[in-house]
Amino acid sequence: MINRLRATRFIVAQVHDEPIIASLGNPKFDLFAAGDRPQNFYMWNSMGMAASMGLGLAMARPAQKVIVLDGDGALLMNLNALTTAAARAPQNLIHVIWDNRQFALTGGQPTHTAFRADLAQLARGAGFERVVAVDTQEAFEQAFLQAMATPGPWIIVARVDDQQATARPPKSPTYIKHRFMQSLGAYDT
Amino acid sequence: METAWPQHIIAQLKAYRIRFLSYVPDAIGEQILRLARQDPFFDILPLAREEEGVGVVAGQYMGGARGALLMPTAGVGNALNALASLAIPYQVPLPMFIGWRGELGEFNAAQVPLGQALPALFAALHIPTFVLRYAPEVPTVVAGALKLAYSAEQPVAVLISTQLAGWKDER
Ligand SMILES: Cc1ncc(C[n+]2csc(CCOP(=O)(O)OP(=O)(O)O)c2C)c(N)n1
Numbered sequence: 001m002i003n004r005l006r007a008t009r010f011i012v013a014q015v016h017d018e019p020i021i022a023s024l025g026n027p028k029f030d031l032f033a034a035g036d037r038p039q040n041f042y043m044w045n046s047m048g049m050a051a052s053m054g055l056g057l058a059m060a061r062p063a064q065k066v067i068v069l070d071g072d073g074a075l076l077m078n079l080n081a082l083t084t085a086a087a088r089a090p091q092n093l094i095h096v097i098w099d100n101r102q103f104a105l106t107g108g109q110p111t112h113t114a115f116r117a118d119l120a121q122l123a124r125g126a127g128f129e130r131v132v133a134v135d136t137q138e139a140f141e142q143a144f145l146q147a148m149a150t151p152g153p154w155i156i157v158a159r160v161d162d163q164q165a166t167a168r169p170p171k172s173p174t175y176i177k178h179r180f181m182q183s184l185g186a187y188d189t
Numbered sequence: 190m191e192t193a194w195p196q197h198i199i200a201q202l203k204a205y206r207i208r209f210l211s212y213v214p215d216a217i218g219e220q221i222l223r224l225a226r227q228d229p230f231f232d233i234l235p236l237a238r239e240e241e242g243v244g245v246v247a248g249q250y251m252g253g254a255r256g257a258l259l260m261p262t263a264g265v266g267n268a269l270n271a272l273a274s275l276a277i278p279y280q281v282p283l284p285m286f287i288g289w290r291g292e293l294g295e296f297n298a299a300q301v302p303l304g305q306a307l308p309a310l311f312a313a314l315h316i317p318t319f320v321l322r323y324a325p326e327v328p329t330v331v332a333g334a335l336k337l338a339y340s341a342e343q344p345v346a347v348l349i350s351t352q353l354a355g356w357k358d359e360r
Contacts, residue, residue, distance in 0.1 A: 054246025186253030
């Protein structure tokens, strides 16, 4: 099984100035632990919105890879976003889903992926062609490197263990936003 | 010939460099989209659910591009949590153009409760809300709403009334 923090450290070691959008809870905690950088967007609530925000960012910045770090619970709340992103199919989008089969942050209640739901199949059904499901660190690294090097959109469903994250990123939404936009040279004047 | 209200909205969107339009369809918004589809300035994204549009416009804005969201009244209900938890705290300029149902001339009782609550819902979230009722006021109100969204970095709602856009003749 993959450890989310270890896999997130690998991602942060691979990127240069690519933006990373991290979903509420553990995905953003581990992104901060793996390496705080201005190009990290920490989503403090808005469960499910990481997928949609990643699509918007990928549309605005077609020359650069855009990475989304999502949770299974969060994505299950906005599954329709997969159909929208697949229809648009931005080549620069890499959507990683940390599938721990639970709502870890709220006490470990099972999500539907603990039973019959399969996010990789749902992504294929939504219309994504480049979909990989991985459950070892080695396979994850290979999939991520391929996604960085070749046109997407890519969906990587990573089966992760149930380790809880302990780190906490900055909490001010406006600080996160301004730092992020400045780092992308995205200031709107 | 007199310029129709959708053309005024298109002109203001262009003046404010709002290139991306995300939408869930409704009959009123379609009057704007019909024009936008013929104009290569615009890049139009169909959504499956309105809440997605809040995230999409936030991503576009933070990536250095401007987007607006077109949706029906019912869609505001679908988008509320994303407005409250993403667009407002992260200060995202999010122009929303809403075909206002459940108001004058409504035939469908199931459109009425949310339609009647709409101004109060936006007021409760401190989202500035403007209503388009008369054609001559459209350029000023839309330009002013857009200017406010970007200067104050916040969502604004423009409600397009049936008084302006017409209501369904169904009884
Ligand atoms: C709309 C909404 N519903 C519920 C919550 C409560 N909540 C916060 S985090 C979370 C779990 C998220 O699960 P997942 O995305 O799988 O991440 P994990 O905690 O498992 O790492 C829940 C249910 C919320 N913040 N917003």
